[in-house]
Amino acid sequence: MKASQFSDAQKAFILEDRSVASVARLLKRHPSIEVVSRDRCGLYAQAAREGAPQASQVADRFHLIQNLRLAIEDEMSLSGRATGGALLPDTDIEIDHHDRALHEGATETPWRNQLRRAHRQSRRDVFETVHTLSKEGLTCSDIARRTGYGRRSIAKWLTFETPPDRRRRALQPTSPLYFEAFLTQCWKDGNRRGRHLFHDIKHRGYTGSFSNLERLLATWRRAERPETDEDKGDTAPALIGFANRTYDNAPVRDPQTGHLISPVVAATLCIKPRGALTINQARKVDALKQGSQTFAVLRSFSMRFRGIFHGRTSAKLQEWIDDAIHSGLVFLTRFARVLRRDIDAVYNAIDLPWSNGQAEGQINRLKTIKRNVRQSGTRASQSADDANQIGRSPHKVRQTPIKCKATDSDSS
Numbered sequence: 001m002k003a004s005q006f007s008d009a010q011k012a013f014i015l016e017d018r019s020v021a022s023v024a025r026l027l028k029r030h031p032s033i034e035v036v037s038r039d040r041c042g043l044y045a046q047a048a049r050e051g052a053p054q055a056s057q058v059a060d061r062f063h064l065i066q067n068l069r070l071a072i073e074d075e076m077s078l079s080g081r082a083t084g085g086a087l088l089p090d091t092d093i094e095i096d097h098h099d100r101a102l103h104e105g106a107t108e109t110p111w112r113n114q115l116r117r118a119h120r121q122s123r124r125d126v127f128e129t130v131h132t133l134s135k136e137g138l139t140c141s142d143i144a145r146r147t148g149y150g151r152r153s154i155a156k157w158l159t160f161e162t163p164p165d166r167r168r169r170a171l172q173p174t175s176p177l178y179f180e181a182f183l184t185q186c187w188k189d190g191n192r193r194g195r196h197l198f199h200d201i202k203h204r205g206y207t208g209s210f211s212n213l214e215r216l217l218a219t220w221r222r223a224e225r226p227e228t229d230e231d232k233g234d235t236a237p238a239l240i241g242f243a244n245r246t247y248d249n250a251p252v253r254d255p256q257t258g259h260l261i262s263p264v265v266a267a268t269l270c271i272k273p274r275g276a277l278t279i280n281q282a283r284k285v286d287a288l289k290q291g292s293q294t295f296a297v298l299r300s301f302s303m304r305f306r307g308i309f310h311g312r313t314s315a316k317l318q319e320w321i322d323d324a325i326h327s328g329l330v331f332l333t334r335f336a337r338v339l340r341r342d343i344d345a346v347y348n349a350i351d352l353p354w355s356n357g358q359a360e361g362q363i364n365r366l367k368t369i370k371r372n373v374r375q376s377g378t379r380a381s382q383s384a385d386d387a388n389q390i391g392r393s394p395h396k397v398r399q400t401p402i403k404c405k406a407t408d409s410d411s412s
Contacts, residue, residue, distance in 0.1 A: 018174065019207045020047045027051025037356045038345075039063045043209035045342065058352055059345035061309060062360040065271060068305060071335040072298050073267035127163045130154050148259035174208040176201065176216045187220060252291035255283050266295060271302045294329065301332060314350040317343075 015022045024047045027033060037058040038044040048057050126149070133143045140158070144151040157163075171178040179201045186197055194217055198210050206213075251260045261284060269277070269285050277285060288295040301324060308316050317339075324336035339346055349355065 017207050019043065019202075020050065020209065021202075023047030024051035027055075035352070035354050037354045039356070039360070040067060040342070041209065042211040045345070046209065046211075056348055056352070057345040058348040058354050059342060060357060060360060061349050061355050062357040064309075064339075064346065064349060065306070067338075068302060068335060069267045069271050071331040072270050072302065073263045074331040075294060075298060075329050076263035076266045076292075123163050127157060127160075130157050134158055148257060173205045174212075176206065176208060176213040179204060179206060183216075192217070192221075252288050252295070255287045256280055261288060266292075270295065270299050271306065273303065273306065297327065297329065298332065301327070309350055312350060314347045317346065317350065 013026055015026065020043050023044060027036070027048065028051045031052075031054075033052045033055045035058060036044075036048040036052055036055045037060065038048065039060045040063045045057060048055060126147075129147060130143060130149070133146065138146070140151045140155045143149070143154050147154075176183065182201065182204065183197060186192075186200065191197065191200075194210065194214050197217070198206075198213050201213070252266075253259065254261050265284070266288055269281055269288070272281070274282065274285075285299070289299060301320070304316075304320055308314070308320060321336045321340055324332050327333065
């Protein structure tokens with residue numbers, strides 16, 4: 001936040017909760033705030049409108065690129081997820097709350113259903129491949145080298161006779177589904193106004209945004225509409241591009257290892273400029289561009305998007321959004337439409353120097369450190385258990401303090 005009373009010293013405020021009311025109250029106490037730099041979460045945008053209507057809102061550039069990467073990942077996942085991550089249940093994969101918030105109440109479109117079916121089929125294929133190689137006498141390490149999946153994940157799946165069920169993460173008060181029973185009863189009683197329901201669950205502890213609740217209510221409204229011919233289609237229609245052509249989206253193999261390139265890796269490489277790629281990464285990008293027309297088109301869009309921000313050319317943003325909406329790539333289209341709803345904050349992110357990318361970069365760095373420490377602790381615990389089972393002393397784990405220092409060179 002930029003304000004005259006903050007010029008002499010930096011101040012950090014810790015809010016009592018993550019809600020529109022708390023943020024709005026803080027902003028109202030500082031009426032001289034001129035700029036609010038925020039992430040893409042809708043509740044912060046609403047809080048800024050209520051608490052500091054005089055301020056200019058700036059969307060965080062880090063999350064803009066991050067949201068584009070997630071859209072590319074979903075687009076590449078339509079052909080199936082050839083990734084070791086698919087070996088694990090959802091609870092074993094840590095997902096950032098802010099980045100995945102839009103997916104929680106996602107519309108049950110044919111494309112979303114196709115994405116789920118592709119992911120489910122990929123899990124079955126991986127499970128069958130792992131068990132087939134195990135029956136041929138290969139060890140977990142041999143299977144890992146041949147397939148590219150993690151050895152621990154392979155060992156875990158070999159203990160199951162069928163793919164394990166996917167488990168949902170525990171619901172939190174930030175999700176409207178946490179109050180599903182209450183909302184369902186209100187819906188049956190005829191109380192279907194979004195603002196009224198939002199007010200009711202806020203008094204019951206809801207800390208999420210109004211837009212998140214509206215996405216849930218929208219699915220309920222659609223479920224009560226008469227079914228049309230368009231709704232009956234169970235598969236996604238052909239993706240039509242600029243020249244009325246369909247895009248292929250077949251999985252591509254790494255030219256060095258021969259393993260299938262996962263959608264996660266493809267999305268990460270897609271937004272990375274050529275000058276920042278290593279030799280092996282550049283080979284993967286070339287293979288993806290040659291083997292997947294979808295990736296080639298997404299690569300072109302992502303480089304144009306980055307160029308708009310690096311060149312500070314906000315005048316080109318509207319043309320990019322129009323092209324993305326008419327690209328025929330459903331998840332890219334959704335991303336572009338969300339940009340249009342927050343267009344003023346996105347323009348400011350391009351034109352103004354203010355950004356909380358430094359803070360977001362530090363947060364992600366600390367998340368990485370925390371994840372690595374947790375994994376190291378898990379491995380040490382497993383090593384001790386294995387050693388105790390065979391009657392020998394476990395290896396000593398050397399504990400080294402982790403030093404975190406924020407510097408100007410750190411970036412998101």
